[in-house]
Amino acid sequence: MSSMPTAGSAHERGEASDASPEKMGRPKSGPTDVQASADTDPWLVIVDPQVIFADPDSQWGAPRFQEIVEPLRRLTTAFGDRVIVTRWVPPAQKQGSWIPYFEQFSFADQPADHHLFDLVPAAVELAAPHTISEPTFGKWGEQLRLLTGPTPHLVLTGVATDCCVLSTALPAVDAGAQVSVISDACAGSDDDNHQRALDAMALYAPQLFVVTSEQFLEGRAQN
Numbered sequence: 001m002s003s004m005p006t007a008g009s010a011h012e013r014g015e016a017s018d019a020s021p022e023k024m025g026r027p028k029s030g031p032t033d034v035q036a037s038a039d040t041d042p043w044l045v046i047v048d049p050q051v052i053f054a055d056p057d058s059q060w061g062a063p064r065f066q067e068i069v070e071p072l073r074r075l076t077t078a079f080g081d082r083v084i085v086t087r088w089v090p091p092a093q094k095q096g097s098w099i100p101y102f103e104q105f106s107f108a109d110q111p112a113d114h115h116l117f118d119l120v121p122a123a124v125e126l127a128a129p130h131t132i133s134e135p136t137f138g139k140w141g142e143q144l145r146l147l148t149g150p151t152p153h154l155v156l157t158g159v160a161t162d163c164c165v166l167s168t169a170l171p172a173v174d175a176g177a178q179v180s181v182i183s184d185a186c187a188g189s190d191d192d193n194h195q196r197a198l199d200a201m202a203l204y205a206p207q208l209f210v211v212t213s214e215q216f217l218e219g220r221a222q223n
Contacts, residue, residue: 047158
């Protein structure tokens with residue numbers, strides 16, 4: 001009777017690993033390096049620049065929102081009519097974990113037309129040609145797909161890095177989208193949470209790259 005294979009990893013058995021540099025392939029270095037594979041012009045998505053997330057007087061306000069306004073202006077100019085602004089609105093019917101969530105954050109349980117969910121003036125001034133609203137933190141849904149196609153290149157900005165941006169990026173990546181997160185055009189609930197979210201999303205390279213607005217625009221100009 002033949003013996004069973006010896007247990008243990010290839011490294012433990014002194015064998016060559018399948019994860020050699022040659023078998024892993026050439027690493028992708030950034031958004032422009034995968035643009036040909038994405039095979040689509042990118043879309044700028046400005047996630048939830050609303051009073052509830054952007055106003056410093058809001059309980060959920062991102063303290064550094066005003067610092068991302070200028071990068072958002074530069075990006076919006078570069079993208080022309082391929083700019084989408086998203087809005088979060090509470091679900092009309094609360095189910096599952098949304099029930100205790102809104103018991104804790106009852107101030108946010110308001111009608112969709114409540115002023116908390118308005119775009120802040122700086123976002124209105126961007127005059128984005130497309131606006132969608134979703135009752136979920138993540139905005140990768142049917143409305144966004146109808147505009148961008150099923151496997152687009154999304155350039156994500158907005159608030160909050162550690163909630164709605166993160167919740168949009170990961171489902172999009174799973175669906176086959178290429179994602180660029182613009183670090184200086186996103187604002188978090190605080191500095192530590194902003195950086196934690198960026199670090200977590202950076203783990204998804206080469207499907208997702210975290211870059212600055214300057215890096216992205218320079219690469220776009222050279223591509």
